[in-house]
Amino acid sequence: MASDLLTIGASGARAARSALDVTAQNIANANTEGYVRRSVSLEEVAGAGSAWRQQDLTLAGVRVAGVDRNVDxxxxxxxxxxxxxxxxxxxxxxxxxxxxxxxxxxxxxxxxxxxxxxxxxxxxxxxxxxxxxxxxxxxxxxxxxxxxxxxxxxxxxxxxxxxxxxxxxxxxxxxxxxxxxxxxxxxxxxxxxxxxxxxxxxxxxxxxxxxxxxxxxxxxxxxxxxxxxxxxxxxxxxxxxxxxxxxxxxxxxxxxxxxxxxxxxxxxxxxxxxxxxxxxxxxxxxxxxxxxxxxxxxxxxxxxxxxxxxxxxxxxxxxxxxxxxxxxxxxxxxxxxxxxxxxxxxxxxxxxxxxxxxxxxxxxxxxxxxxxxxxxxxxxxxxxxxxxxxxxxxxxxxxxxxxxxxGVDLDQEAANLVRFQQAFQASARSMQAASDIFDTLLGVGR
Incomplete structure (x- = not known):
């Protein structure tokens, strides 16, 4: 399972984008009769190590487990x-x-x-x-x-x-x-x-x-x-x-x-x-x-x-x-x-x-x-x-x-917009940092 920094950053960006989409749906349907607030359920992507070191854990970012309805x-x-x-x-x-x-x-x-x-x-x-x-x-x-x-x-x-x-x-x-x-x-x-x-x-x-x-x-x-x-x-x-x-x-x-x-x-x-x-x-x-x-x-x-x-x-x-x-x-x-x-x-x-x-x-x-x-x-x-x-x-x-x-709380959704936007930007920065590191490593032998 891939666990490089680019993959981890990309998974975080995808998860943040999904969360932003759901938040936008909540805001757009705040006054829609019968609409139930949604939230994105995230889980860590992890896998076992090699056949000789099965106790090792490989971390590869995050993924969207599903869209949950906040229903009782x-x-x-x-x-x-x-x-x-x-x-x-x-x-x-x-x-x-x-x-x-x-x-x-x-x-x-x-x-x-x-x-x-x-x-x-x-x-x-x-x-x-x-x-x-x-x-x-x-x-x-x-x-x-x-x-x-x-x-x-x-x-x-x-x-x-x-x-x-x-x-x-x-x-x-x-x-x-x-x-x-x-x-x-x-x-x-x-x-x-x-x-x-x-x-x-x-x-x-x-x-x-x-x-x-x-x-x-x-x-x-x-x-x-x-x-x-x-x-x-x-x-x-x-x-x-x-x-x-x-x-x-x-x-x-x-x-x-x-x-x-x-x-x-x-x-x-x-x-x-x-x-x-x-x-x-x-x-x-x-x-x-x-x-x-x-x-x-x-x-x-x-x-x-x-x-x-x-x-x-x-x-x-x-x-x-x-x-x-x-x-x-x-x-x-x-x-x-x-x-x-x-x-x-x-x-x-x-x-x-x-x-x-x-x-x-x-x-x-x-x-x-x-x-x-x-x-x-x-x-x-x-x-x-x-x-x-x-x-x-x-x-x-x-x-x-x-x-x-x-129901949809617009104050909470506004806070989520900021939070998920920051998460998206952080994931993009991690991918940029990975790219810079790779460029530096490739330039060492020149």
């Missing part, structure tokens, strides 16, 4: 975990706020209160055509408010479903890209700049995947990764160069179910989990809204059946349809309101049946129950806001810790 797998894992939790909380918060807005802007509570107020006014003059028309108008407004609230909830659910479907497509796209990177990693040399770039791309994709859904990641010795959905025991989405397919289905109640190639998975974090939670909340809100609409329709129609209208005929149902979406007013004729008790004659001033209806609405707690449901929606959104803020702060702290460990 534990901190990366923490960033993925906390970011996934924060993404779920943020998506869930957005969904809850949309649900709250959908119900509040439709104003079903105010419409129920307005209908009850119209009935109380009618009680003061049961035969008044104007008051009867006002009561019918209030009933129509109430039905319209329930219809609008249900329609708005449907729009919230459709938006969450659309976003979830986009998330599923993203996950499958990430899986395909990670499998491709796994293949390329297997083809690159360990410690090469090409592999470092591929590993940066891989980690960036894994981070985006964790933001979207609950994934469990395991690393192989050659840098390839395996990705499972729904925890470490879940089905494999990526295994080497092989990929599975994440599928989403909408259940009868509007909620979501997920599977990987037919194997059901439960997604506990990421935006997909937040969208799934939103659809569950939409279903809960619709159930409560339907219960209120059905409850008030049942009370009013029961009261109608127990009394007679202004013409003395048996009262007919005022509301038809079921649920908040189907609630409609069956008649536009105010005379059809059965204000008088059964057995009363036409044009009866007896408002006993109307009073019983007002009492039934009060005791049934339709308005108060609806108000409580809306308050619970508001309270849940408020609580979720605090949760989202807390998880967002935790995720931000984890990312800061990772950036401090694996």
């Amino acid at each position: 797998l534990f901190r990366q894992s923490e960033v993925r975990r906390t970011s996934g939790d924060a993404s779920r909380a943020s998506a869930e918060l957005q969904g809850l706020e949309n649900i709250e807005s959908a119900v509040e802007q439709a104003r079903p509570y105010e419409a129920v209160v307005g209908f009850e107020a119209a009935l109380r006014q009618l009680a003061s003059d049961p035969l008044s055509s104007d008051l009867r028309a006002a009561a019918i108008g209030a009933a129509q407004s109430m039905a319209g408010a329930f219809n609008l609230a249900s329609s708005s909830l449907g729009a919230v659910g459709a938006g969450a479903t659309f976003s979830a479907n986009a998330g599923v497509e993203d996950i499958n796209s990430f899986a395909t890209q990670i499998a491709r990177i796994n293949r390329n990693i297997a083809r690159t040399g360990a410690g090469s700049s090409e592999r470092a770039t591929l590993l940066d791309q891989r980690d960036n994709l894994l981070g985006q995947m964790a933001d979207t859904a609950d994934v469990s990641i395991s690393f192989k010795g050659d840098g390839q990764v395996a990705v499972r959905m729904g925890g470490a025991s879940g089905p494999a989405l990526v295994d080497g160069i092989n990929t599975g397919t994440l599928n989403m289905s909408v259940q009868a109640d509007g909620t979501l179910a997920f599977d990987v190639d037919g194997t059901a998975v439960t997604i506990a974090s990421g935006e997909l989990a937040g969208h799934a939670s939103t659809l569950t909340a939409v279903n809960d809100a619709r159930t409560q809204l339907d219960a209120s609409a059905n409850g008030i329709a049942a009370i009013v129609n029961s009261s109608q059946a127990a009394g007679v209208d202004r013409a003395g005929n048996s009262g007919q149902p005022l509301f038809s349809g079921t649920g908040a979406a189907g609630l409609t007013v069956a008649t536009t004729d105010g005379a059809a309101l059965a204000t008088a008790p059964a057995g009363s004659g036409a044009q009866s001033l007896d408002g006993g049946n109307l009073s019983a209806l007002i009492g039934a609405l009060d005791s049934g707690g339709v308005a108060s129950g609806l108000s409580n449901s809306i308050y619970q929606l508001s309270q849940r959104a408020s609580d979720q806001q605090m949760t989202s803020d807390a998880l967002g702060a935790i995720a931000s702290g984890a990312k800061i810790a990772l950036d401090q460990q694996s």
Whole structure:
């Protein structure tokens, strides 16, 4: 093995040049998202002596052993975990706020209160055509408010479903890209700049995947990764160069179910989990809204059946349809309101049946129950806001810790530029000194 001064100086110059190149890459990518700081790993070039003097050591300079990424797998894992939790909380918060807005802007509570107020006014003059028309108008407004609230909830659910479907497509796209990177990693040399770039791309994709859904990641010795959905025991989405397919289905109640190639998975974090939670909340809100609409329709129609209208005929149902979406007013004729008790004659001033209806609405707690449901929606959104803020702060702290460990410090890189430039110059000086020595030796015999 050559160990002359020129060879040693040349090896030092090559090593310093490689270190300068890597330092320049670090500086150029200081603000690149997902870039991990690189450093050059150097090792001494040494070899054993001759066959007769194997204990001797021949020194021949330095060489680049590889390009290392300044990465901490534990901190990366923490960033993925906390970011996934924060993404779920943020998506869930957005969904809850949309649900709250959908119900509040439709104003079903105010419409129920307005209908009850119209009935109380009618009680003061049961035969008044104007008051009867006002009561019918209030009933129509109430039905319209329930219809609008249900329609708005449907729009919230459709938006969450659309976003979830986009998330599923993203996950499958990430899986395909990670499998491709796994293949390329297997083809690159360990410690090469090409592999470092591929590993940066891989980690960036894994981070985006964790933001979207609950994934469990395991690393192989050659840098390839395996990705499972729904925890470490879940089905494999990526295994080497092989990929599975994440599928989403909408259940009868509007909620979501997920599977990987037919194997059901439960997604506990990421935006997909937040969208799934939103659809569950939409279903809960619709159930409560339907219960209120059905409850008030049942009370009013029961009261109608127990009394007679202004013409003395048996009262007919005022509301038809079921649920908040189907609630409609069956008649536009105010005379059809059965204000008088059964057995009363036409044009009866007896408002006993109307009073019983007002009492039934009060005791049934339709308005108060609806108000409580809306308050619970508001309270849940408020609580979720605090949760989202807390998880967002935790995720931000984890990312800061990772950036401090694996990010580029421009001050440090500036110092490295000077250090490696000096090392390059020193190696060049040693080669110049060797050349001068050889020239001197060659000139001795002249």
